[in-house]
Amino acid sequence: MRKLDPLQVSCQQQCSPGELICQCITGLFRNDYGKCVPRSQCEGQPVPECPANEQYYKCGERCEPTCKDPKPVSCQQQCVEGELICQCKPGFYRDDSNTCVSKCKKE
Secondary structure (H helix, E strand, O other), rough: EOOOOOOOOOOOOOOOOOOOOOEEEEEEEOOOOEEEEHHHOOOOOOOOHHHHOOOEOOOOOOOOEEEEOOOOOOOEEEEEOOEEEEEEEOOOOEEEEOOOOOOOOOO
């Protein structure tokens, strides 16, 4: 998510609790003109690459779904300035080897 602010000089997603925000669809990032564009059209600081089945968030869930706890309760978005957060894409779960998988192994 990114607060709509034409004065900022990057295409990184941002989260501001309590403020009205706009959100681009997955795979697009808001540019300096307020338009959602592919990463290749972003200027300034590049968006970090994440491992397979993960995506970059400036704000992430404090408790993402895992194989041991696929539906964590009472977790809120956690915004951490200056930290790069890669989390599992929707529909994926973090397993014991810290990898995002679509299906968890049965124990």
